[in-house]
Amino acid sequence: MVQNKVVLKFKSGAIIKGSTADFLPNKATFHLILENGETKEINSEILKAIFFVKDFEGNKSYTEQYKDSVAGGGRKIQVKFSDGEVVTGFTQGYTPNRPGFFLVPADKQSNNERIYIIRSATQKVEFI
Secondary structure, eight states, X not given: OOOEEEEEEETTSOEEEEEESOOOTTSSXXXXXXXXXXXXXXXXXXXXXXXXXSOSSOOTTOOOOOOOOOTTOOEEEEEEETTSOXXXXXXXXXXXXXXXXXXXXXXXXXXXXXXXXXXXXXXXXXXX
């Protein structure tokens, strides 16, 4: 099974890093393998978003630009989370009545390869 490196951001503000091989948007829970090898079952609804990352370190000083185009990425969308964070990217699967959707960041230099956004953690979602 393919292990995806993920950073989980919770609605509470907590952040956990690990990997998962069983996340599916239509399932309420998935398993996260922490860096120490411990496995936790995660309920998606308590999350803000799941960031599928290239690596866990990232570049803390890097500022996302969100100006790139993503071929075949779908429509450009901007998401404002309830905590004020804003991300911009492309989606092929946003529907307001679904619990979440994938977004590919509009910055190819981002450490994020894709983000699964939990709809209940958003304040505003708009196509741009």
